[in-house]
Amino acid sequence: MPTPDDERFEAYLKQFRPLVPEPLPTSGSGHRAWRRLVLWAGAAAAVAILVGTVALHIHTERVRVVDTTRYLAAPDQLMEGQPLTVRSVNALMAKAPSFKALVDDMAFRSQTIPLPKGKRSAVAVLGKEKIKL
Amino acid sequence: MSRTDGSTAEIESLYRQHGPALLLFALAITRERARAQDVVHQVFLNLIEKAGLSRAVDKKAYLFGCVRNAALNEGKLRGRTTPFDRDLVSAWFSPPDRDYMGEQNLRRALDALPDDQREVIVLHIWGELTFSQIGELLSISSNTAASRYRYALGKLRDSMFAKENSCANS
Numbered sequence: 001m002p003t004p005d006d007e008r009f010e011a012y013l014k015q016f017r018p019l020v021p022e023p024l025p026t027s028g029s030g031h032r033a034w035r036r037l038v039l040w041a042g043a044a045a046a047v048a049i050l051v052g053t054v055a056l057h058i059h060t061e062r063v064r065v066v067d068t069t070r071y072l073a074a075p076d077q078l079m080e081g082q083p084l085t086v087r088s089v090n091a092l093m094a095k096a097p098s099f100k101a102l103v104d105d106m107a108f109r110s111q112t113i114p115l116p117k118g119k120r121s122a123v124a125v126l127g128k129e130k131i132k133l
Numbered sequence: 134m135s136r137t138d139g140s141t142a143e144i145e146s147l148y149r150q151h152g153p154a155l156l157l158f159a160l161a162i163t164r165e166r167a168r169a170q171d172v173v174h175q176v177f178l179n180l181i182e183k184a185g186l187s188r189a190v191d192k193k194a195y196l197f198g199c200v201r202n203a204a205l206n207e208g209k210l211r212g213r214t215t216p217f218d219r220d221l222v223s224a225w226f227s228p229p230d231r232d233y234m235g236e237q238n239l240r241r242a243l244d245a246l247p248d249d250q251r252e253v254i255v256l257h258i259w260g261e262l263t264f265s266q267i268g269e270l271l272s273i274s275s276n277t278a279a280s281r282y283r284y285a286l287g288k289l290r291d292s293m294f295a296k297e298n299s300c301a302n303s
């Protein structure tokens with residue numbers, strides 16, 4: 001049986017309050033929500049950077065192609081009616097933005113070599129003939 | 134994580150409500166502030182991650198049981214690597230009327246008690262558990278818990294008043 005002395009002593013002891021513990025390290029749903037938000041923001045930023053890089057790369061490629069086609073018009077005029085020489089090729093290479101552009105130019109350039117009077121090209125003769133197969 | 138926000142909020146509420154008594158109980162076992170704090174944090178973080186409170190009928194007693202197990206396990210693990218070190222410098226209580234001497238006396242008197250009696254005193258006075266709850270927690274009968282409490286209370290009183298008298302005489 002507890003005596004009055006015991007009860008008074010208990011009451012005295014209860015006046016001493018245990019210390020409050022430190023907050024939990026990851027306490028609060030707000031903290032977790034914030035962490036989740038930061039993760040999402042990081043992922044979104046990574047995706048944005050990736051998309052930007054790809055778009056920039058595509059744009060650069062397009063500019064390169066445009067430059068090539070722009071360049072292709074000029075040599076046609078320069079080399080019309082002239083035979084292809086080492087010098088002219090060197091000159092073209094010096095001006096061409098890339099080797100590919102130069103080759104493209106050579107491949108798709110219209111060949112308008114003038115023929116002597118009264119002579120026709122084989123293609124023209126064959127084109128007028130009616131060939132029955 | 135398999136927890137729900139509702140259970141997390143409940144666990145955080147229990148931490149605010151019983152945290153001080155649980156910390157004191159952990160201190161009574163480990164006798165070191167930092168270790169006791171770690172033990173209480175570990176218990177609550179485990180509960181938040183595993184939503185372990187849903188099955189507990191008596192949540193308060195369950196929390197004290199978790200803290201006891203964690204503190205004893207931690208003590209066993211640490212005992213293998215480092216020697217037991219008592220921390221009698223850090224305060225255990227917030228004293229009434231800035232009675233820091235009284236707080237120190239109480240702390241030393243508690244420290245001088247046998248482990249089983251110290252646990253019962255802390256659980257009953259500051260944890261506000263009944264002898265039946267204490268008995269279940271410590272796997273003893275409620276009568277044993279009550280008798281341990283009476284012995285401990287007597288020793289505590291003798292120890293504290295003897296200290297105060299000796300201080301007053303000197």
